[in-house]
Structure formats: C-alpha cells, structure tokens
Amino acid sequence: MFDLRYHVASLAAVFVALVLGIFLGVGLSGKGFVSDAERENLQASIDALRAERDSAVARAAGADLRSGELDAFARTTYPGLVGGMLSGRRIGVVFVGSVDQGLAGAVRRSVADAGGRVTMIRALRVPVDSEATDSALRAEPETRGLAGPDNRERLGRALARELVTAGPNPVFDALTRVLVEEQSGSVNRALDAVVVARPALPQQGETEALLAGLYSGLAAAPVPTVGVEKSDSKTSALSVFHRRGLSTVDSVDSAAGQVALVFLLAGARPGSYGTGTEAADGILPDPPPLPVATTG
Structure with a gap:
C-alpha cells in the first residue's frame, strides 16, 4: 500500500548486490586486482546503504502504524460521518x-x-x-x-x-x-x-x-x-x-x-x-456541502 515498502525492497536488493561486490572484491584483492582504497569505498557504500535501509524500514513501520490508527478512528466515527449522506x-x-x-x-x-x-x-x-x-x-x-x-x-x-x-x-x-x-x-x-x-x-x-x-x-x-x-x-x-x-x-x-x-x-x-501511491489528493476529500433545508 505504501511506497516506502517498495523503497525498502529496492534498498534490500541493492544492499545484497553490494555485499556480493565486497566479497568478490576481497577475493580479487588477494591477486592484487583491488586496492585498499577501493575496498574502503565499497565498505563505505554498504554502510551508507545499510543506514538508509534501516531508516526506510523504520518509516514504513511508522506509516503502517499511522494507517492502522487512521482506520480505527474512521471505523469509530464512520456512522456519524456518512449517515444519511x-x-x-x-x-x-x-x-x-x-x-x-x-x-x-x-x-x-x-x-x-x-x-x-x-x-x-x-x-x-x-x-x-x-x-x-x-x-x-x-x-x-x-x-x-x-x-x-x-x-x-x-x-x-x-x-x-x-x-x-x-x-x-x-x-x-x-x-x-x-x-x-x-x-x-x-x-x-x-x-x-x-x-x-x-x-x-x-x-x-x-x-x-x-x-x-x-x-x-x-x-x-x-x-x-x-x-x-x-x-x-x-x-x-x-x-x-x-x-x-x-x-x-x-x-x-x-x-x-x-x-x-x-x-x-x-x-x-x-x-x-486513499493511502496508496496514486492518492495524489490525500486520504479523504473534504465533506460535500450539506443539502439545503427547505421550509414549507
């Protein structure tokens, strides 16, 4: 439902790829193909990506919690909000x-x-x-x-x-x-x-x-x-x-x-x-105008 989930999945995939790159680099370093500086740069990239991944995971968890709270609130107030509309x-x-x-x-x-x-x-x-x-x-x-x-x-x-x-x-x-x-x-x-x-x-x-x-x-x-x-x-x-x-x-x-x-x-x-990525105008529209009461 939330774009953050897709972001987390993408980060995880890149993280795995970089870890594999590190292992490959370490293997090649034994033959003199990768310098210490290059290894340090790869390790720094992994550390930065790990921090970004952890932050995205935390934000996604918070978004899920807020969504649950919103839905609980909506269920409580729903009858009064829509009754007779x-x-x-x-x-x-x-x-x-x-x-x-x-x-x-x-x-x-x-x-x-x-x-x-x-x-x-x-x-x-x-x-x-x-x-x-x-x-x-x-x-x-x-x-x-x-x-x-x-x-x-x-x-x-x-x-x-x-x-x-x-x-x-x-x-x-x-x-x-x-x-x-x-x-x-x-x-x-x-x-x-x-x-x-x-x-x-x-x-x-x-x-x-x-x-x-x-x-x-x-x-x-x-x-x-x-x-x-x-x-x-x-x-x-x-x-x-x-x-x-x-x-x-x-x-x-x-x-x-x-x-x-x-x-x-x-x-x-x-x-x-709505709450998904296509909801460009927010979660809810403003309530429509109430019907104008007529008097006899």
Missing part, C-alpha cells in the same frame, strides 16, 4: 470483468450505511468479441452506426450514457448477450452515481478503446462516478481511471476508503484519494 440515492456498480464479491460487498455496505442503495450491478465481459459485437450492432438500425473496430471508443461512450439514464437503452439491448457477463437489479431507472471497478487484467486493442470511451463517458456524465479497488488488488486500474477523468479511491475495503467513497458519491470535490 446518500439518502434515497440510487447507485450503480460496473465491473470490467467478473464481479468481485468482496469489493461489491464493501460498496454495498458503504452505500447502505449512508442511506443509499445499490440498485444495479453490471459486469462487462472482456476482451471484446469483435465479430459478435459488430454482428449484434448491425442487426439493429439504431446501433448500426456504432459497428466496426474504428468505432469502439464511440461505442464505449454510448454505453456510458445508457448506464446513467433511465432508457431507452438500444446499445445495451443489442449487446447484452455479447458484452454483459452478469447483471442484477433495475436497469431501467436513472442512477444518481456510479462506481467502477476493473477486476480484469489491463486490456489492449479494441477492448482498450471501448473502455477508454466508457470511462471518459462516465466522467462526463452529470452524476458522480468513482473508480475503486481493494487494498489487495494485484493490478491497479487507478491510473487509467484518473487519466480518463474519474475520481478514484484505493483500499475501498477499509473504513477510510469507505468514507472517501461516500463523500465522492455525495458530491465532494473530485480527485484521487
């Missing part, structure tokens, strides 16, 4: 690839705790079956113009528009059997916000173009859209989401991540939040 709002969840049940559960809990409801889940099948997609699109007059490899980004934008509106949905209707791996909930009611996750591996070619259009289209939609992932995600999609204009939250399975997600879905300032 999504009252009555309909949230959709889109998975690129198969549904991640753990992530879906974390999103459902976050939304429910804030008074909202996940009313739709769709999992998109990737990579795209080009031939089947074009055949399905050309079968209907309304979607014929979206067929062809050169139109994949346009197709993704069309899918994004249909995701957040109440219908009609001619593109999804044409492509459900080809593109939708799994879906649940109502697909005929407008959404108030969308959560996107990519459990699948990074895609290329036509599928990459379609997803670029999908993400960009959701970012341009008049409702909040947030790209998320769990703390143990093996391949991160956050940089791709951010590049296409989506807000992002890492570690959405943590209390702090759930608070950040609710704030963003409720209209907080867009950005990249």
Whole structure:
C-alpha cells in the first residue's frame, strides 16, 4: 500500500548486490586486482546503504502504524460521518470483468450505511468479441452506426450514457448477450452515481478503446462516478481511471476508503484519494456541502 515498502525492497536488493561486490572484491584483492582504497569505498557504500535501509524500514513501520490508527478512528466515527449522506440515492456498480464479491460487498455496505442503495450491478465481459459485437450492432438500425473496430471508443461512450439514464437503452439491448457477463437489479431507472471497478487484467486493442470511451463517458456524465479497488488488488486500474477523468479511491475495503467513497458519491470535490501511491489528493476529500433545508 505504501511506497516506502517498495523503497525498502529496492534498498534490500541493492544492499545484497553490494555485499556480493565486497566479497568478490576481497577475493580479487588477494591477486592484487583491488586496492585498499577501493575496498574502503565499497565498505563505505554498504554502510551508507545499510543506514538508509534501516531508516526506510523504520518509516514504513511508522506509516503502517499511522494507517492502522487512521482506520480505527474512521471505523469509530464512520456512522456519524456518512449517515444519511446518500439518502434515497440510487447507485450503480460496473465491473470490467467478473464481479468481485468482496469489493461489491464493501460498496454495498458503504452505500447502505449512508442511506443509499445499490440498485444495479453490471459486469462487462472482456476482451471484446469483435465479430459478435459488430454482428449484434448491425442487426439493429439504431446501433448500426456504432459497428466496426474504428468505432469502439464511440461505442464505449454510448454505453456510458445508457448506464446513467433511465432508457431507452438500444446499445445495451443489442449487446447484452455479447458484452454483459452478469447483471442484477433495475436497469431501467436513472442512477444518481456510479462506481467502477476493473477486476480484469489491463486490456489492449479494441477492448482498450471501448473502455477508454466508457470511462471518459462516465466522467462526463452529470452524476458522480468513482473508480475503486481493494487494498489487495494485484493490478491497479487507478491510473487509467484518473487519466480518463474519474475520481478514484484505493483500499475501498477499509473504513477510510469507505468514507472517501461516500463523500465522492455525495458530491465532494473530485480527485484521487486513499493511502496508496496514486492518492495524489490525500486520504479523504473534504465533506460535500450539506443539502439545503427547505421550509414549507
């Protein structure tokens, strides 16, 4: 989760390499190939690297401790922070690839705790079956113009528009059997916000173009859209989401991540939040403005 861990691993690898260099140098010195001065320089490098490694290890341990304290604080204050913030709002969840049940559960809990409801889940099948997609699109007059490899980004934008509106949905209707791996909930009611996750591996070619259009289209939609992932995600999609204009939250399975997600879905300032290296805007956004009370 923390960049310091990768720094420690890198230092450890360099440290091992330098130690091997010292052993090699000592062996060669017996034949007169390495001078005492060179040996001293190598030893000084090892000593400096050891000190840097130990310092990085200490900082990483401190960061882990602070993260644990933050999550404990967030769990304690979470109900009061988010209660009612999504009252009555309909949230959709889109998975690129198969549904991640753990992530879906974390999103459902976050939304429910804030008074909202996940009313739709769709999992998109990737990579795209080009031939089947074009055949399905050309079968209907309304979607014929979206067929062809050169139109994949346009197709993704069309899918994004249909995701957040109440219908009609001619593109999804044409492509459900080809593109939708799994879906649940109502697909005929407008959404108030969308959560996107990519459990699948990074895609290329036509599928990459379609997803670029999908993400960009959701970012341009008049409702909040947030790209998320769990703390143990093996391949991160956050940089791709951010590049296409989506807000992002890492570690959405943590209390702090759930608070950040609710704030963003409720209209907080867009950005990249969390505790990982992609969280350029901090751990949490500022709370969104409270709804203005009306009097009769």
